[in-house]
Amino acid sequence: MVGASDNSALVSFTLYLGFTFLLAWLAGRKKSGKEFVGEYFLGSRNLGLWAFALTFAATSSSGGSFMGFPSLIYVHGWTLALWIASYMFVPVLGMALLGKRLNRLARKVGAITVPEVLRKRFDDTRVGGVATGLLLFFMFFYLLAQFKAGGKIMATLLEDVEIFQAATNWMREATLGLPWVGQADPAYLVCLAVFALAVVTYVTYGGFRAVVWTDVMQGVVMGIGVIIMLCLALSQVGGLENATRKMAEMTPPEKGKATFKWDGSGKAPNLPKGTWVTAATPGRGEVTLRLAEDLHSSNNGKSSFVTKALLLTSEPERERIESQSLPTGLSLESLDMKPYQSGAGEKGTYVRPPGPSADDAGGFLAVGLALSFFLFWPFGNSGQPSNMVRLMAFRDVDTLRRAILVVCVYYSFLYFSLVIIFCCGRLLLPGMEIDPDRIMPELAAHLTAAAGIPWLAGLLVAAPFAAVMSSVDSFLLLVSSTVVRDVYQQKINPNASERKIKRLTYWTTCLLGLAAALAVVNPPEFLQTLIVFASGGLAGCFLMPMTLGLYWPRMNGAGAMAGMLSGLVTYGGCYLVGWLVHGKFAAYSPLNFHPFLWSLVVSGGAVVAVSLLSKPPDDRLVSKFFRED
Amino acid sequence: MSRKPDVNSTDNKSGLAPSFLQARRELFVILAGFMIFLIWVLLACWVLGYQTENGEIDVTLGLPSWVLLGVALPWLGASVFTFWFCLRRLSGENDSED
Numbered sequence: 149m150v151g152a153s154d155n156s157a158l159v160s161f162t163l164y165l166g167f168t169f170l171l172a173w174l175a176g177r178k179k180s181g182k183e184f185v186g187e188y189f190l191g192s193r194n195l196g197l198w199a200f201a202l203t204f205a206a207t208s209s210s211g212g213s214f215m216g217f218p219s220l221i222y223v224h225g226w227t228l229a230l231w232i233a234s235y236m237f238v239p240v241l242g243m244a245l246l247g248k249r250l251n252r253l254a255r256k257v258g259a260i261t262v263p264e265v266l267r268k269r270f271d272d273t274r275v276g277g278v279a280t281g282l283l284l285f286f287m288f289f290y291l292l293a294q295f296k297a298g299g300k301i302m303a304t305l306l307e308d309v310e311i312f313q314a315a316t317n318w319m320r321e322a323t324l325g326l327p328w329v330g331q332a333d334p335a336y337l338v339c340l341a342v343f344a345l346a347v348v349t350y351v352t353y354g355g356f357r358a359v360v361w362t363d364v365m366q367g368v369v370m371g372i373g374v375i376i377m378l379c380l381a382l383s384q385v386g387g388l389e390n391a392t393r394k395m396a397e398m399t400p401p402e403k404g405k406a407t408f409k410w411d412g413s414g415k416a417p418n419l420p421k422g423t424w425v426t427a428a429t430p431g432r433g434e435v436t437l438r439l440a441e442d443l444h445s446s447n448n449g450k451s452s453f454v455t456k457a458l459l460l461t462s463e464p465e466r467e468r469i470e471s472q473s474l475p476t477g478l479s480l481e482s483l484d485m486k487p488y489q490s491g492a493g494e495k496g497t498y499v500r501p502p503g504p505s506a507d508d509a510g511g512f513l514a515v516g517l518a519l520s521f522f523l524f525w526p527f528g529n530s531g532q533p534s535n536m537v538r539l540m541a542f543r544d545v546d547t548l549r550r551a552i553l554v555v556c557v558y559y560s561f562l563y564f565s566l567v568i569i570f571c572c573g574r575l576l577l578p579g580m581e582i583d584p585d586r587i588m589p590e591l592a593a594h595l596t597a598a599a600g601i602p603w604l605a606g607l608l609v610a611a612p613f614a615a616v617m618s619s620v621d622s623f624l625l626l627v628s629s630t631v632v633r634d635v636y637q638q639k640i641n642p643n644a645s646e647r648k649i650k651r652l653t654y655w656t657t658c659l660l661g662l663a664a665a666l667a668v669v670n671p672p673e674f675l676q677t678l679i680v681f682a683s684g685g686l687a688g689c690f691l692m693p694m695t696l697g698l699y700w701p702r703m704n705g706a707g708a709m710a711g712m713l714s715g716l717v718t719y720g721g722c723y724l725v726g727w728l729v730h731g732k733f734a735a736y737s738p739l740n741f742h743p744f745l746w747s748l749v750v751s752g753g754a755v756v757a758v759s760l761l762s763k764p765p766d767d768r769l770v771s772k773f774f775r776e777d
Numbered sequence: 778m779s780r781k782p783d784v785n786s787t788d789n790k791s792g793l794a795p796s797f798l799q800a801r802r803e804l805f806v807i808l809a810g811f812m813i814f815l816i817w818v819l820l821a822c823w824v825l826g827y828q829t830e831n832g833e834i835d836v837t838l839g840l841p842s843w844v845l846l847g848v849a850l851p852w853l854g855a856s857v858f859t860f861w862f863c864l865r866r867l868s869g870e871n872d873s874e875d
Binding site for chain 1: 807810811840858863
């Protein structure tokens with residue numbers, strides 16, 4: 149469907165990967181001669197303003213920001229402005245809440261990883277052990293999900309490129325009959341292989357500094373992509389006011405099945421997914437439909453075809469469509485369409501909360517859920533170990549202060565602009581509900597083609613790829629550092645030489661990356677749910693023990709363990725109940741609050757209760773972390 | 778530009794380090810600010826967005842009015858708060874020990 153991006157996408161990717169490797173190579177040169185572990189995993193704790201600000205911003209913005217979020221804006225409209233609103237507080241809460249104290253404490257004890265910080269803060273190896281176990285457990289899912297996202301995005305963006313299609317054919321033949329790999333989609337397999345090889349190579353070679361430098365470049369690519377898309381989108385819809393007023397006229401489409409009848413005359417029908425057709429039905433007069441799957445006559449002799457379809461219900465959308473009449477001999481026999489549970493037939497539903505919803509009668513964002521998300525984004529971000537590691541690496545408080553300001557401006561611009569761009573996308577590209585995850589590349593191709601600059605689509609579509617890459621490299625290094633530092637150095641061989649650690653680090657990073665790629669060759673369908681599961685679980689288990697550990701002298705190791713484990717039990721329990729209630733891997737959200745918030749409350753309560761009920765911490769520890777400046 | 782840790786604070790009788798006390802005060806400022814903006818956003822969106830009837834859509838500066846007053850304006854306010862906090866409240870002590 150993209151089409152217009154064609155070779156420009158390939159050129160952009162080649163240039164993009166070229167720059168990534170160049171930066172990794174430069175980072176690798178910089179690290180020679182320094183203490184290996186501190187440099188490889190934490191960049192010698194010397195991140196300056198731009199490196200710290202953009203690595204923090206880019207790591208937090210994963211593929212979801214450029215694929216999942218735009219698709220939600222497209223489907224539910226302006227209500228996503230409220231859904232994402234608490235990003236206004238993410239910079240100050242995510243960076244200043246823990247930043248200064250965590251950085252200071254980590255420097256003081258020479259800690260490199262999050263479990264190591266907790267272990268040394270409480271002088272308790274059990275705390276470090278529990279933290280290591282939880283981190284590896286949740287990060288495993290996270291890493292898999294990001295590898296899958298990388299492969300999928302790349303496949304979406306390059307599907308029209310000739311060389312890519314040739315590579316896909318080669319892969320199909322090469323993997324035919326092979327166990328496990330042979331069952332995978334060859335296009336996805338090509339992309340996964342390229343993506344994994346690229347990430348593993350530059351992370352293994354360059355370590356933390358390479359990750360940070362490439363994050364900076366990726367952050368810039370994302371920013372430039374959004375600026376260009378915003379300008380093009382606003383000019384093509386005739387201004388924001390026009391876009392909002394037209395959205396207010398829209399009503400949600402209906403989804404369902406259309407039955408077509410072929411009388412045998414004319415050419416056998418063959419209409420690809422995405423085709424717009426206008427047809428008359430007995431009950432509803434003339435309707436405009438978009439096919440959500442191919443309609444083709446492979447089954448000879450068949451005269452009736454049932455296909456998934458989308459029915460437009462509002463004039464502003466219909467007037468933008470160039471639909472075709474049905475081919476000779478083909479007629480629409482019947483429609484079995486389901487209106488949205490919330491917002492069906494209501495003008496204004498796309499510009500007002502709670503927004504339309506196909507499945508939920510209460511709308512997309514009930515007010516309880518809005519409160520839940522307002523708490524989720526800033527606190528969820530604060531509790532991510534990948535962000536905590538970055539907070540351990542900035543140079544000084546002045547860097548922290550200025551970086552918060554940079555991230556504040558960056559996020560304000562990025563997220564608010566995305567809402568505007570993809571609200572405009574609703575007007576420019578009707579009917580994307582058949583595949584809303586493709587709205588980003590489709591809109592990029594549409595905007596640049598309409599502006600007469602199709603080659604620019606390549607740069608725009610590099611933005612989501614950059615977002616995924618900047619997250620996956622950070623997660624890979626985080627898992628690798630935990631294995632080397634908290635498992636091997638702590639439990640197996642505390643006296644390992646630097647040479648041995650170095651070799652082990654390279655091998656661990658490399659093998660972890662390849663194992664993750666191999667594990668998602670045939671990814672389970674609910675992997676997107678796993679991203680939410682993993683990020684919420686990490687924050688639910690780590691945020692309260694870490695925050696209270698930094699700010700409450702009375703807290704002890706027993707309290708820290710109780711906090712982490714009760715967070716895990718609460719969070720896991722909500723998913724277990726969700727599994728039983730919904731019959732699938734999904735969260736159960738009591739009172740419409742995300743399980744993360746419940747785990748936060750329970751975890752905090754457990755830290756306080758257990759700390760107060762058990763022996764106070766050693767005075768030596770309190771003095772070390774709270775009395776000495 | 779920014780506040781220095783207050784070493785003469787009365788809290789200091791507890792023997793806690795001034796930098797820790799300053800960081801703790803900053804924590805409370807952040808949480809208080811967050812609460813203010815949480816209330817602002819949800820209240821404004823509830824009154825101007827959730828409570829409106831079908832077809833009643835006010836548009837200001839191209840945005841639905843509830844977005845302008847319930848999201849864009851508090852976002853601007855939160856950014857001002859962030860700048861104020863970083864430039865005036867966040868202690869300027871240099872934690873680097875390299």
